[in-house]
Amino acid sequence: MFEHVKRIATLAWPVLIGQLAIIAFGVLDTAMVGRYSALDLASLGLGNSIYISVYMALSGILIALMPIAGHLFGAGRSNEIGNEVRQAFWLAAGLSVIGVAVLAWPAPLLRLADAPPELAGRTTAYLQILAIGVPAGLVFRVFNSLSTAISKPRMVMTLQVIDLAIKVPLNTWFIFGGWGIPALGGPGSALATTLINFGSAAIGLFLIARHRDYRALAVFERFCWPQWRHQLALLKLGLPMGLSYLIEVTSYTFMAIFITHFGTRVLAGHQIAANLGAVLYMTPLAIGIATSTLVSQTLGARDPVQARALGLHGILMAGGMAVVLTSLVLALRHQIIAAYTPDSLVAAAALPLVTIVAFYHLFDAIQCSTGFALRGYKITTIPTIIYAVALWGVGLGGGYVLGFNVPGTLPELFTGARGFWFANMASLVIAATSLLIYWLRISNPSHRYAMGHPSIHAE
Known part of the structure; x- marks a missing residue:
């Protein structure tokens, strides 16, 4: 290891x-x-x-x-x-x-x-x-x-x-x-x-x-x-990748648009949480890209057992780093927020959101690293469907229901900007779990994708 x-x-x-x-x-x-x-x-x-x-x-x-x-x-x-x-x-x-x-x-x-x-x-x-x-x-x-x-x-x-x-x-x-x-x-x-x-x-x-x-x-x-055969291969892999990036970006864009309705200070607090989340995301992203590279190279060398081990260790490494970063954010969240803003009201709005982001990062790290491990197997379509259902359906849809208290009976803890972040965290739990289960099946050395067959481009 x-x-x-x-x-x-x-x-x-x-x-x-x-x-x-x-x-x-x-x-x-x-x-x-x-x-x-x-x-x-x-x-x-x-x-x-x-x-x-x-x-x-x-x-x-x-x-x-x-x-x-x-x-x-x-x-x-x-x-x-x-x-x-x-x-x-x-x-x-x-x-x-x-x-x-x-x-x-x-x-x-x-x-x-x-x-x-x-x-x-x-x-x-x-x-x-x-x-x-x-x-x-x-x-x-x-x-x-x-x-x-x-x-x-x-x-x-x-x-x-x-x-x-x-x-x-x-x-x-x-x-x-x-x-x-x-x-x-x-x-x-x-x-x-x-x-x-x-x-x-x-x-x-x-x-x-x-x-x-x-x-x-x-x-x-x-x-x-x-050469149309090569262009088709690139598009077959690339279009789902491009769509997955679009899903991620637009889910946060619309989240910010909805949170605008709660006032400028709440929106400012959300921006602090979102920026912190983006910075934290860079670590699992880097580990995911490195893992994907090594997995694809190992599959090219026809060694599915090593490819699975590399993927697993990359996911565990991203998860371990996430535990460390989550602990640091929880311990230093007041100081982190103070570095962003001197406004006490904005800081008060940001505090519960930053706390949610600390836990949300754990699942973000797992879904990111697992998604990139799957790309090493040239698997892009199924993960994109998972992202669409989780981020757009549960994250944005659920966030709207919670944030604006659509049922009218929700406790205050789960409404407003916190509602959107709770729903977003739930969407990442679903995405991380689904991708991990799918990767465990795909990476099995007896599976056809684990053999890295050159005629297989995407699923």
């Missing part, structure tokens, strides 16, 4: 640092745009919720390259990975058309949000700049997935940390103006992100072409057009 934990940790820590750098992007934008104007901060919040929903859904599809390339890498068939990467780039080009179209003309989505004209105008400007960077962002996602699949996550981490360092001066320049550039406010942060996306994509392509760890894959040694 120790050897497996060591291998998982070696891959997980660079992923964790990279993911924390990505979260820091959002924190920087919020803090710096908030100093510019309240209108721009509101447009950032609305625009970012739309952008994240679109980008995560599209980039999630491209993560399909990770288990496909991982199986080939583990099987010693690295010479076939280059073609899979070329096909992923073609798919990224097609998805870019969708992403650019949705973000460049966001009026239907803004009407759905009932945004007033001034807010809609600033949000449109913000999204149109981000739209330009979508192709670059998706190209970098291909590089990210490839690097993880061949156990080179430090390359991605290094670029993400450098991007974060560059983000600070670019944000300052474009948001507040200077050196011939007018103050752009919220759209300035979008311009900084877009330029960084193109820089990262260019470096990623250069590394694939010239770095010794990628050059052997021969990605750019020849040109090829889209």
